[in-house]
Amino acid sequence: MMKIVDYVEIEGRSIGYWVLLAILGAGAAAGLGASYYMEHHGHWVTGMSNQIVWGTPHVFAVFLIVAASGALNVASIASVFNRVMYKPLSRFSGLLAIALLIGGLAVLVLDLGRPDRLVVAMTSYNFKSIFTWNIFLYTGFVVIVAAYLWMMMERRMNRYSKPVGMFAFVWRLALTTGTGSIFGFLVARQAFDAAVMGPMFVVMSFSYGLAFFILLLMWTYHMSGRTLGDAILLRLKNLLGVFIAGVLYFVLAYHLTNLYAAEHRGVEQFILVSGGIYTQAFWIGVVMLGSIVPFLIFHLPSTEKSRLGIAVGSVLVILGGIAHIFVIIVGGQAYPLVIFPGKEIIESSFFDGQVASYAPSLPEVILGVSGIAIALLLVSIAIKVLRFLPDSLADDVVFSVGSDAVLGEEEKAAASSAGA
Numbered sequence: 302m303m304k305i306v307d308y309v310e311i312e313g314r315s316i317g318y319w320v321l322l323a324i325l326g327a328g329a330a331a332g333l334g335a336s337y338y339m340e341h342h343g344h345w346v347t348g349m350s351n352q353i354v355w356g357t358p359h360v361f362a363v364f365l366i367v368a369a370s371g372a373l374n375v376a377s378i379a380s381v382f383n384r385v386m387y388k389p390l391s392r393f394s395g396l397l398a399i400a401l402l403i404g405g406l407a408v409l410v411l412d413l414g415r416p417d418r419l420v421v422a423m424t425s426y427n428f429k430s431i432f433t434w435n436i437f438l439y440t441g442f443v444v445i446v447a448a449y450l451w452m453m454m455e456r457r458m459n460r461y462s463k464p465v466g467m468f469a470f471v472w473r474l475a476l477t478t479g480t481g482s483i484f485g486f487l488v489a490r491q492a493f494d495a496a497v498m499g500p501m502f503v504v505m506s507f508s509y510g511l512a513f514f515i516l517l518l519m520w521t522y523h524m525s526g527r528t529l530g531d532a533i534l535l536r537l538k539n540l541l542g543v544f545i546a547g548v549l550y551f552v553l554a555y556h557l558t559n560l561y562a563a564e565h566r567g568v569e570q571f572i573l574v575s576g577g578i579y580t581q582a583f584w585i586g587v588v589m590l591g592s593i594v595p596f597l598i599f600h601l602p603s604t605e606k607s608r609l610g611i612a613v614g615s616v617l618v619i620l621g622g623i624a625h626i627f628v629i630i631v632g633g634q635a636y637p638l639v640i641f642p643g644k645e646i647i648e649s650s651f652f653d654g655q656v657a658s659y660a661p662s663l664p665e666v667i668l669g670v671s672g673i674a675i676a677l678l679l680v681s682i683a684i685k686v687l688r689f690l691p692d693s694l695a696d697d698v699v700f701s702v703g704s705d706a707v708l709g710e711e712e713k714a715a716a717s718s719a720g721a
Contacts, residue, residue, distance in 0.1 A: 591621010
């Protein structure tokens with residue numbers, strides 16, 4: 302017999318909950334303070350320069366924007382691919398997607414130095430620029446996912462949830478492709494100029510967003526005392542393992558393609574061998590800790606069903622994702638611009654041929670981390686106010702939802718045939 306999924310708000314009356322809100326609120330306030338400090342004193346107090354103009358705040362902002370798209374994975378699987386077992390988690394998936402995007406955009410706006418300049422960006426459009434298109438993609442994503450949540454949460458609108466979910470799925474692919482294309486279209490930077498950046502960012506979003514989703518799901522159900530069965534958790538873990546392998550594939554394709562092209566061999570030598578902190582971040586952060594170790598954790602017999610192992614693996618995926626964005630953005634800028642290809646500069650005052658130095662300042666780090674705090678604060682408040690989470694995700698409930706939904710469709714088909 303089918304068990305009804307009961308969505309219930311968390312009580313949020315414990316001291317731990319209010320302490321959590323206080324910590325997250327302090328993190329968001331610290332980000333505002335860091336932004337004010339950099340705006341008041343000027344960006345010379347940061348590690349950024351006229352060689353590296355996108356620093357640590359941009360790393361966190363882009364990571365959160367990419368993860369926001371991937372956080373919608375579960376909802377997309379349920380509606381677009383009709384995997385009804387994931388349907389009870391669709392609301393939480395949409396909420397996390399909006400929260401992560403708002404956190405990332407907040408960091409970008411606060412790092413402008415003059416946030417009021419955002420008005421210019423929103424009223425003066427250059428449609429030859431990918432940045433202009435991204436303004437529409439980001440704001441459109443929030444509106445579309447909010448509408449998707451309405452379709453799911455309002456009973457009389459449920460019949461529209463699938464078409465709106467499919468539209469949200471297509472939009473999120475465009476959003477992540479647009480974010481990756483920011484770097485793919487910059488031909489002046491040897492590390493950026495690659496068409497594979499768009500699809501690579503799409504697969505990266507699948508991995509980072511799902512890792513965020515798994516961590517928050519486990520944390521929320523543990524702290525609220527609700528039941529989270531192994532069935533849904535292990536399926537999510539296995540899916541994350543597939544996405545990790547997908548990211549590694551695109552990273553391999555990107556670097557092999559660059560090594561094949563003579564014009565990119567210099568930057569590949571820099572990133573893979575002689576780049577110092579960027580080489581270490583790539584091999585240790587991205588490849589080893591961010592990919593190979595979590596993949597092994599998820600598939601070794603001794604750890605594949607361990608909840609602690611799943612949590613540790615998800616954390617490593619997130620840390621590896623931040624390292625990956627750091628290597629792409631900061632490492633790509635640190636490599637010197639090739640102003641005159643094939644020519645040797647004898648003397649110049651414009652740092653030609655010199656690797657740019659960059660050391661993130663404390664205000665930059667605080668501003669970047671505050672984006673995560675803002676996203677988590679929004680989620681923490683929302684799940685107390687509205688019904689985003691099922692009261693139970695025990696195995697019998699999850700399997701009942703999936704099997705009965707399928708049987709219901711089969712019964713409808715049989716009824717139609719009989720009527721015919």
